[in-house]
Amino acid sequence: xxxxxxxxxxxxxxxxxxxxxxxxxxxxxxxxxxxxxxxxxxxxxxxxxxxxxxxxxxxxxxxxxxxxxxxxxxxxxxxxxxxxxxxxxxxxxxxxxxxxxxxxxxxxxxxxxxxxxxxxxxxxxxxxxxxxxxxxxxxxxxxxxxxxxxxxxxxxxxxxxxxxxxxxxxxxxxxxxxxxxxxxxxxxxxxxxxxxxxxxxxxxxxxxxxxxxxxxxxxxxxxxxxxxxxxxxxxxxxxxxxxxxxxxxxxxxxxxxxxxxxxxxxxxxxxxxxxxxxxxxxxxxxxxxxxxxxxxxxxxxxxxxxxxxxxxxxxxxxxxxxxx
Amino acid sequence: xxxxxxxxxxxxxxxxxxxxxxxxxxxxxxxxxxxxxxxxxxxxxxxxxxxxxxxxxxxxxxxxxxxxxxxxxxxxxxxxxxxxxxxxxxxxxxxxxxxxxxxxxxxxxxxxxxxxxxxxxxxxxxxxxxxxxxxxxxxxxxxxxxxxxxxxxxxxxxxxxxxxxxxxxxxxxxxxxxxxxxxxxxxxxxxxxxxxxxxxxxxxxxxxxxxxxxxxxxxxxxxxxxxxxxxxxxxxxxxxxxxxxxxxxxxxxxxxxxxxxxxxxxxxxxxxxxxxxxxxxxxxxxxxxxxxxxxxxxxxxxxxxxxxxxxxxxxxxxxxxxxxxxxxxxxxxxxxxxxxxxxxxxxxxxxxxxxxxxxxxxxxxxxxxxxxxxxxxxxxxxxxxxxxxxxxxxxxxxxxxxxxxxxxxxxxxxxxxxxxxxxxxxxxxxxxxxxxxxxxxxxxxxxxxxxxxxxxxxxxxxxxxxxxxxxxxxxxxxxxxxxxxxxxxxxxxxxxxxxxxxxxxxxxx
Numbered sequence: 129x130x131x132x133x134x135x136x137x138x139x140x141x142x143x144x145x146x147x148x149x150x151x152x153x154x155x156x157x158x159x160x161x162x163x164x165x166x167x168x169x170x171x172x173x174x175x176x177x178x179x180x181x182x183x184x185x186x187x188x189x190x191x192x193x194x195x196x197x198x199x200x201x202x203x204x205x206x207x208x209x210x211x212x213x214x215x216x217x218x219x220x221x222x223x224x225x226x227x228x229x230x231x232x233x234x235x236x237x238x239x240x241x242x243x244x245x246x247x248x249x250x251x252x253x254x255x256x257x258x259x260x261x262x263x264x265x266x267x268x269x270x271x272x273x274x275x276x277x278x279x280x281x282x283x284x285x286x287x288x289x290x291x292x293x294x295x296x297x298x299x300x301x302x303x304x305x306x307x308x309x310x311x312x313x314x315x316x317x318x319x320x321x322x323x324x325x326x327x328x329x330x331x332x333x334x335x336x337x338x339x340x341x342x343x344x345x346x347x348x349x350x351x352x353x354x355x356x357x358x359x360x361x362x363x364x365x366x367x368x369x370x371x372x373x374x375x376x377x378x379x380x381x382x383x384x385x386x387x388x389x390x391x392x393x394x395x396x397x398x399x400x401x402x403x404x405x406x407x408x409x410x411x412x413x414x415x416x417x418x419x420x421x422x423x424x425x426x427x428x429x430x431x432x433x434x435x436x437x438x439x440x441x442x443x444x445x446x447x448x449x450x451x452x
Numbered sequence: 453x454x455x456x457x458x459x460x461x462x463x464x465x466x467x468x469x470x471x472x473x474x475x476x477x478x479x480x481x482x483x484x485x486x487x488x489x490x491x492x493x494x495x496x497x498x499x500x501x502x503x504x505x506x507x508x509x510x511x512x513x514x515x516x517x518x519x520x521x522x523x524x525x526x527x528x529x530x531x532x533x534x535x536x537x538x539x540x541x542x543x544x545x546x547x548x549x550x551x552x553x554x555x556x557x558x559x560x561x562x563x564x565x566x567x568x569x570x571x572x573x574x575x576x577x578x579x580x581x582x583x584x585x586x587x588x589x590x591x592x593x594x595x596x597x598x599x600x601x602x603x604x605x606x607x608x609x610x611x612x613x614x615x616x617x618x619x620x621x622x623x624x625x626x627x628x629x630x631x632x633x634x635x636x637x638x639x640x641x642x643x644x645x646x647x648x649x650x651x652x653x654x655x656x657x658x659x660x661x662x663x664x665x666x667x668x669x670x671x672x673x674x675x676x677x678x679x680x681x682x683x684x685x686x687x688x689x690x691x692x693x694x695x696x697x698x699x700x701x702x703x704x705x706x707x708x709x710x711x712x713x714x715x716x717x718x719x720x721x722x723x724x725x726x727x728x729x730x731x732x733x734x735x736x737x738x739x740x741x742x743x744x745x746x747x748x749x750x751x752x753x754x755x756x757x758x759x760x761x762x763x764x765x766x767x768x769x770x771x772x773x774x775x776x777x778x779x780x781x782x783x784x785x786x787x788x789x790x791x792x793x794x795x796x797x798x799x800x801x802x803x804x805x806x807x808x809x810x811x812x813x814x815x816x817x818x819x820x821x822x823x824x825x826x827x828x829x830x831x832x833x834x835x836x837x838x839x840x841x842x843x844x845x846x847x848x849x850x851x852x853x854x855x856x857x858x859x860x861x862x863x864x865x866x867x868x869x870x871x872x873x874x875x876x877x878x879x880x881x882x883x884x885x886x887x888x889x890x891x892x893x894x895x896x897x898x899x900x901x902x903x904x905x906x907x908x909x910x911x912x913x914x915x916x917x918x919x920x921x922x923x924x925x926x927x928x929x930x931x932x933x934x935x936x937x938x939x940x941x942x943x944x945x946x947x948x949x950x951x952x953x954x955x956x957x958x959x960x961x
Contacts, residue, residue, distance in 0.1 A: 168495075168498075168872075168873070169495060169498035169499055169501075169797075174498070175800065178501075196874065197873075197874065198873060199667075200664060200666065200667050200873060200875070201636075201663050201664075201666035201667055202666075204663060204666075205663055205664060205666075205875075208663065235636075237663065280924050281924065283921060288636070288638055289638060289639055289640050289641035290641035294641075312921055312922075312924070314596075314639075314918050314921050314922060315641075315918075316638075316918075317638060320733055320783070320789045320790040320791045320795070320796065321733055321734055321791070323733075323787075323789050324591075324733030324734065324789055325595065325596075325918075327592050327789075328592035328593060330595035330596065331922060339803075343788045344787070344788070418803065419803075450640075450641050
């Protein structure tokens, strides 16, 4: 434990040095990063951080990245600690995403993502609606018609209540003209349980990221009715909702933010570092390997995106009755 | 026949010296983390994952499988000897196993656990090799209504754990059920019991909401708190300088002929209960240990020994949890469904190698799947070789003077729990629960029902509400689905028939 702390302090010091080392502003990057993963090892945010660690080290952009995991409550515990303890630290970053945004709203957390310094949205996966292979629903139109007629009779499986999958169903009901307050959402802990409910034909449909269902769709055990993406994606055998007349896009995005209270130059250095990382061939390689969509969006554009997305989430969570 | 030739190919892969080495590293590491309270196989595999990217996928998975099986073996050691289970799947082992150790039969308890784990692990691996696809289809028939009925059946087993006083046992059960309610409700996203009296931000006494409670109280924290911390405090409170009570080592350190005779049937029954429930996507590894303990208690020819250290109560549940561990691999390999934390991380590992488990994996990478399955057979043999001679060494732990031994347990329990989330709040909960555990021991409340309530309560509640949500509020769904109705009928029979028979006997007299 002691060794860890010492090393962290050393790393923090060296990052400070790198920032003031007087390189030309445009090319200035940081050489070491302290990354907080607000979830237990093994999940999506953890994989994102550990992948970044490998790419940044292998490409020589930032040879050292220290990762700390602090899970709990959809990432909001990590967020609160990040805001309190890392203020003004130029080398501190945290992984985040849509899941945290939903958790902030449903848990009524006093802290939120706008209090951080947004750096970049990196990857994402589009949400998809599937049915069991034996289902009576063959197209999105069939499904939406049943949803309009009686939302309660269409039980849909997904992750925890108020999470991305639940939000997607609420948005779908809203866009399709069904009553979002009456949807029958059956929450499951972890992707395996929701998939089992679908494979056993116990629910009418399921919503999650494409990666969760892709193997079952390929094996013909599940049918992908619609992917909520702007256009058809290479390697993904699913029609978009858009081409079936439902104008809805839901990317489950992941990104990184920096600590509050850092200077513009420090922020720019982090932006440069991440920009250099996403341009490496190694990063493109891991995107393909992990089936992650490239949703790179940096700086002020990302900050604006967070605000817009926050507005959309608040609205839909209100309409499904999880936020008042 | 085709399966046999593929399995033979698998052995060719697994028996290369380098893969044997990885299997040996895996089982040794697994045994070690099984012994340490709080540190489980899921966390270990997750932390090792980045290091293994340099390895061949086959080698990495052989090592992961070793860790997974090894942790199941190792967990029983501290349960039996020190009454401090390291995993929730071994709490039942602590009940009879620790009593055996106190009678001086600790080595025999360790041996029956190790051999039972070997028998169950091997039989379950054979089942995994030959019947995985059909088992998976059966397991998928279980929907929320069926799971709820299974949980009801599992609840009945608490009656076997209540101890001398039903009131005390039920109080312990309800404490667990109450703890299980804390946190965000999965179905509605609303927080329950997360606002408690405390010191508010302005320094006055009032209600405070704790965001740390939103995820609920982890089973492992409660297990380590009630058992390891509670036991330590209890031992410390009874300790007198100069009066060492060392558990006697009686008789042979090996199992006697009688102990063998009483162990083999529980091993087989435990396997038969553990494998199918482990293969169910929401079955879990704890439920089969509860059911196995209950079955052994009902079927034993030595009912007087239960509650005093009956070997059947160790042999059955230990076999059940190892068979369940193999069962979990059925949906993972056959469908790509992760149904435990370790399986979820192994799935992530498959994906980071660009592999997608599922029916297609058997076709695209037979060397990997069959190499992995073959390594499970080899891992089991290695674990037996590692654990059986170690039984004699492990029992010597009890010869360590108690102050050092229990100080060591406290250090490891604290480190283990802290490593879960790096949260001081968790340590606070651990200690509060530890003090409760001490009080329960002091006043003769059994602690096992609390853990049973904490595990089964939330499972039963969620499955019940899922079933009701899908049926749109129609409660007859539990009686109209054949599997659910049969399980509920069995539960009713187990609960009502013995007292009814006694009543008839008394009336007839």
